[in-house]
Amino acid sequence: MELNDLTKCTGEWLRGVGPEADIVISSRIRLARNLAEYAFINRATPQDRQRIVDLLREKFGQSQTGRDLINLDIEPLEKIDRQLLVERHLISRELAEMQGPRAVIIDAEEKFSVMINEEDHLRIQAMQSGLSLLAVWEQINRIDDQIEEKIPYAFHEKLGYLTACPTNVGTGLRVSVMLHLPALVITRQIEKVFRSLQKINLAVRGLYGEGSQAQGDFYQISNQITLGRSEMDLIKQVGDIVPVIIDYERQAREFLMKESHENLHDRVSRAYGILRTAQTINSEETMHLLSSVRMGVNLELIRDVGVPKINLLFLHTQPAHLQKLIGGEMDSSDRNIERARYLRRHLSKEKENGPGAEAN
Amino acid sequence: MKCQQCDKPATFHITELAGGKPTELHLCEDHARQYLTSSSQEGTAVGNMAAMLAQQITVGQTAEELAQLDQQACPVCGITFYEFRSQGRLGCPHDYISFQAQLEPLILNIHGELEHVGKRPGRSASGSEKRTQLIRLRRALKEAVETENYELASKLRDQIKNTETDNT
Numbered sequence: 369m370e371l372n373d374l375t376k377c378t379g380e381w382l383r384g385v386g387p388e389a390d391i392v393i394s395s396r397i398r399l400a401r402n403l404a405e406y407a408f409i410n411r412a413t414p415q416d417r418q419r420i421v422d423l424l425r426e427k428f429g430q431s432q433t434g435r436d437l438i439n440l441d442i443e444p445l446e447k448i449d450r451q452l453l454v455e456r457h458l459i460s461r462e463l464a465e466m467q468g469p470r471a472v473i474i475d476a477e478e479k480f481s482v483m484i485n486e487e488d489h490l491r492i493q494a495m496q497s498g499l500s501l502l503a504v505w506e507q508i509n510r511i512d513d514q515i516e517e518k519i520p521y522a523f524h525e526k527l528g529y530l531t532a533c534p535t536n537v538g539t540g541l542r543v544s545v546m547l548h549l550p551a552l553v554i555t556r557q558i559e560k561v562f563r564s565l566q567k568i569n570l571a572v573r574g575l576y577g578e579g580s581q582a583q584g585d586f587y588q589i590s591n592q593i594t595l596g597r598s599e600m601d602l603i604k605q606v607g608d609i610v611p612v613i614i615d616y617e618r619q620a621r622e623f624l625m626k627e628s629h630e631n632l633h634d635r636v637s638r639a640y641g642i643l644r645t646a647q648t649i650n651s652e653e654t655m656h657l658l659s660s661v662r663m664g665v666n667l668e669l670i671r672d673v674g675v676p677k678i679n680l681l682f683l684h685t686q687p688a689h690l691q692k693l694i695g696g697e698m699d700s701s702d703r704n705i706e707r708a709r710y711l712r713r714h715l716s717k718e719k720e721n722g723p724g725a726e727a728n
Numbered sequence: 729m730k731c732q733q734c735d736k737p738a739t740f741h742i743t744e745l746a747g748g749k750p751t752e753l754h755l756c757e758d759h760a761r762q763y764l765t766s767s768s769q770e771g772t773a774v775g776n777m778a779a780m781l782a783q784q785i786t787v788g789q790t791a792e793e794l795a796q797l798d799q800q801a802c803p804v805c806g807i808t809f810y811e812f813r814s815q816g817r818l819g820c821p822h823d824y825i826s827f828q829a830q831l832e833p834l835i836l837n838i839h840g841e842l843e844h845v846g847k848r849p850g851r852s853a854s855g856s857e858k859r860t861q862l863i864r865l866r867r868a869l870k871e872a873v874e875t876e877n878y879e880l881a882s883k884l885r886d887q888i889k890n891t892e893t894d895n896t
Binding site (some may be wrong): 382402404405406407408409410411413416472489491500509510513518521522524526527528529530532533534537538539573593594595597598599600601659 | 804805806807815816817818819820821824831835836837838839840841842843844845846847848849856859862863866867870892
């Protein structure tokens with residue numbers, strides 16, 4: 369499988385299935401690991417880094433025989449391809465933008481990816497659609513074991529797994545659940561949620577994590593502490609709080625349905641109307657409107673389109689995806705026109721969709 | 729109360745705990761959202777860390793002592809404390825030992841704990857001497873290449889190769 373094959377499908381984390389999939393987009397866990405025999409990234413020479421890429425690729429490939437993997441060097445990739453991987457959450461923005469030998473190994477089903485030479489030698493991440501942290505942990509734990517069997521990790525008896533930044537030392541684990549919380553935003557309760565989460569040392573970030581806006585009412589909840597608690601404890605802390613937030617969001621939706629039905633129905637219908645008729649639209653407005661439509665579909669205010677398709681449109685209307693699908697680089701005003709055309713085509717009444725619309 | 733960044737009323741009162749000492753922020757909804765979502769987690773972590781370190785090391789220390797501390801270097805990878813302090817990234821696993829006295833309070837500030845609980849590698853951490861040695865040899869190799877001492881570089885290369893294969 370190759371990079372271009374990914375473009376048209378949704379990827380595991382946006383499939384729109386799994387427990388609580390109306391509100392929980394995805395569950396994701398990452399582990400930060402370093403090889404014991406090499407300096408950390410900022411003191412490793414380009415030769416060392418290349419050696420780390422080669423070594424990990426070889427050993428990881430051996431441990432995953434029979435699995436369809438996509439091996440990519442980041443440096444020679446076109447900018448648009450790097451951006452595509454960022455939009456799919458397969459690599460971080462940091463890996464896309466930094467310098468030097470670095471790579472990613474991607475599971476063709478997009479259930480995991482392994483970044484090599486990001487902030488740490490290894491950033492392993494596993495993800496699934498919906499709320500299923502334990503299944504994700506089982507997968508990543510297995511992958512971690514398989515790598516560790518072949519290459520010794522930097523580990524300290526007392527401090528645990530050693531990382532380039534002391535904020536990740538110990539378990540090196542970040543568990544993160546992505547939620548769609550439009551009703552909490554509309555009812556202005558999201559602030560309360562943020563505040564209570566921060567009190568218990570959980571972080572809230574936008575769709576694309578570091579440096580991203582809260583686009584489309586998507587929020588990622590994750591742990592900040594990595595030392596002094598077991599992996600299970602860290603997962604449980606996030607796993608326990610998520611149902612509480614889901615419950616708040618459901619209550620807010622119920623409240624809106626009951627107390628403000630016309631307004632809500634109007635908001636959702638207008639959003640749907642704009643997406644189906646606009647002639648030029650930027651990515652931010654698209655996300656904003658798709659968010660309303662997604663909630664409208666969940667509340668059965670919109671019945672002629674499903675959540676998987678809306679999820680797909682969230683991804684396909686991002687700049688790199690759009691350009692790959694249309695087949696060429698465009699400036700932002702041309703992209704806005706093509707984005708509107710793409711949305712009209714995929715949301716129009718006569719549901720004769722182009723290829724790829726229902727992929728996956 | 730007004731937002732700290734504009735004239736709208738502050739509806740978000742954020743207490744930032746990551747810095748060890750709580751700091752209060754009062755923001756309107758727009759700025760709060762911007763702050764909470766755009767401030768990168770690792771980014772602020774580094775910022776906080778720099779702030780924490782600055783606070784930690786200025787307490788009871790003279791400028792000279794500080795300058796001395798900044799010049800301390802890890803014998804394995806060569807990174808100075810100043811470099812770590814300004815970049816927020818360590819140079820090698822051994823730094824956790826080289827800068828233990830400075831890192832411990834920092835780690836305690838970040839995590840509230842000093843001891844790892846949870847997963848451990850299946851294999852024992854024995855042979856860590858050899859691993860540290862490899863990092864040292866690679867650094868020596870880099871320096872040999874930089875000073876165009878190719879004879880030494882080739883010797884070091886062989887030594888690295890032998891130590892590596894020993895290990896696996």
